[in-house]
Amino acid sequence: MLNHMVEQTHLDAVFHALADPTRRAMLGQLAERELTIGELATPFSMSFAGASKHVKVLENAGLVSRTIRGRTHFCRLQAARLAEADAWLKRYERFWTERLDTLEALLRAEDEANAAVKASSKPTIKAPKK
Amino acid sequence: MLNHMVEQTHLDAVFHALADPTRRAMLGQLAERELTIGELATPFSMSFAGASKHVKVLENAGLVSRTIRGRTHFCRLQAARLAEADAWLKRYERFWTERLDTLEALLRAEDEANAAVKASSKPTIKAPKK
DNA sequence: AAGAAATTAAACCGATCGGTTGACAATCGG
DNA sequence: CCGATTGTCAACCGATCGGTTTAATTTCTT
Numbered sequence: 001m002l003n004h005m006v007e008q009t010h011l012d013a014v015f016h017a018l019a020d021p022t023r024r025a026m027l028g029q030l031a032e033r034e035l036t037i038g039e040l041a042t043p044f045s046m047s048f049a050g051a052s053k054h055v056k057v058l059e060n061a062g063l064v065s066r067t068i069r070g071r072t073h074f075c076r077l078q079a080a081r082l083a084e085a086d087a088w089l090k091r092y093e094r095f096w097t098e099r100l101d102t103l104e105a106l107l108r109a110e111d112e113a114n115a116a117v118k119a120s121s122k123p124t125i126k127a128p129k130k
Numbered sequence: 131m132l133n134h135m136v137e138q139t140h141l142d143a144v145f146h147a148l149a150d151p152t153r154r155a156m157l158g159q160l161a162e163r164e165l166t167i168g169e170l171a172t173p174f175s176m177s178f179a180g181a182s183k184h185v186k187v188l189e190n191a192g193l194v195s196r197t198i199r200g201r202t203h204f205c206r207l208q209a210a211r212l213a214e215a216d217a218w219l220k221r222y223e224r225f226w227t228e229r230l231d232t233l234e235a236l237l238r239a240e241d242e243a244n245a246a247v248k249a250s251s252k253p254t255i256k257a258p259k260k
Numbered sequence: 261a262a263g264a265a266a267t268t269a270a271a272c273c274g275a276t277c278g279g280t281t282g283a284c285a286a287t288c289g290g
Numbered sequence: 291c292c293g294a295t296t297g298t299c300a301a302c303c304g305a306t307c308g309g310t311t312t313a314a315t316t317t318c319t320t
Contacts, residue, residue: 012149012150015149031222048266050310070266071317080226086223095212168297183279200287202296202297
């Protein structure tokens with residue numbers, strides 16, 4: 001109830017920034033190391049000016065901060081606004097966890113049925129991703 | 131490594147759909163009940179056609195599904211694509227939980243200091259999130 | 261001091277955005 | 291059958307988007 005007005009304008013900028021694959025890829029790069037504008041530009045076969053504009057969009061959305069050292073601009077990831085976006089999405093979490101829970105229950109029942117038949121030792125549990 | 135190519139095109143559409151406050155508000159409404167185009171339009175003092183376009187954007191992003199009964203179109207929330215967006219954001223979760231963790235550590239240290247003074251029984255251990 | 265390197269600024273381009281209006285197509289209730 | 295309700299479609303509008311090119315600015319190197 002509090003966060004409705006607070007960062008509504010933030011969310012606009014953040015989601016818009018994330019809606020572009022080039023900018024998402026840039027964030028992916030920045031997740032590993034601090035990078036300059038030029039380093040951000042080269043992998044996309046894009047002009048410096050083009051990359052500069054993308055970085056400015058990310059910067060205005062608060063997703064990237066910039067420190068200028070000499071003639072080169074170093075960009076680094078700023079995750080707080082990503083957390084705000086995540087918080088917004090979490091309001092809808094129950095809508096997909098509900099379905100996943102029932103799916104999980106089905107798979108678990110199936111596994112138990114197999115286990116009962118085979119009475120084997122190692123239950124083949126495969127972690128989803130991480 | 132798998133999900134990089136899979137729904138890249140989905141993410142474009144989903145984040146773009148979420149970048150508009152009217153559409154986010156529509157999703158908020160749809161989180162409570164199934165709604166018709168007209169019901170979605172009225173709270174925003176917007177023409178039917180305008181709302182229709184927004185709904186189409188949400189539909190093309192896979193965030194809303196539509197069932198037509200007679201002359202009225204009923205829209206309902208479809209959360210799977212929101213889950214995909216959430217999954218993308220989770221790749222960056224550590225960047226904001228890190229900071230929260232250090233903050234938590236500070237608070238925990240403070241608590242323990244207080245507890246030591248009082249010589250209480252239960253060590254207040256709080257699991258990070260999950 | 262001269263020139264290369266890193267970046268922004270400005271102008272421009274076609275495409276898309278968010279929104280409207282007006283015309284059209286169904287469908288429902290009398 | 292008539293008229294109201296519900297919605298789409300197409301055309302249009304000004305604004306913004308993603309991208310380029312060209313020019314300018316600053317800094318580093320020699």
